[in-house]
Amino acid sequence: MSDSRREVLRRRYLSLGLGELVAAAVFAGIAFGVVMPKLDTYQDSAALWAALVPLLVILVQAGTYWLLARGWVERAPMPVPLAALYRGFRYLDAGLLLVGLLGVLVWLPDHVVAAIAVVAVWLFGVVEYVNYFVVRLAYPIRSWAHTIGQWRTPRLVHDINTAR
Template structure:
């Protein structure tokens, strides 16, 4: 499992880096103006954030996989990410609508990037969507919880001190 998690983590980080490099080096120079750039970054930032969080999650999970539950502090951070990422996706959509590209091709690209960010968010925080192509159609309909969600569920909260006075 540790080797598999290493591949998943480095793969997500490499994907984030690839998207950023392609956007800066290949897409941005071809855009018509600042509104198109703003629309692209409104779609791309949520995707990059989710991919980096996912990569860090898989790499960090190597320390507890098959040994212990997810550490409480890490679980707390990812519970915050779950909410913050949804807000970031909403803000990204607002940015896309505010800076809607004039060119149909650019608009299609921006919407596709944002939708991919939504799919990645769903895949990590809502329902598992990533399966091998040979099993995808038969497995995705089972609505399985993503590994991150399962780790969050099994992470035990810190025990409350019995010596602490009752606040009431």
């Protein structure tokens, strides 16, 4: 592939990586600065963090992956130690989501709006996990409806599987 294609991909990966890290920072900032001060009980706080921690972990891992992938895109496969690490993340993240779900169910807030928000945050974590480790869900809006049904392998999974 050409150097110009590599540079286009490197810019895209930079955008994706920084976007995921910024998303994690925004979720954490809103949780600390806006939501936590309004929560009345330990139960509500525990439910929020049970839902949010898996999402934050997945977003940080994803952002880091995209930034690191800038180094090998169009030049080499993903380094084997990094592939092994992300293979482990696949199981760790699934476990975190499961533990998070248990926490959400145990500490589900009594207020309907808070309960819906906590469940929505946890579900967003599940969507991010699926998008990175199961099937690609993220596409440009204009082509999403056409492309989502193709059940493409996520870039991360492809990189893990082709690591040498």
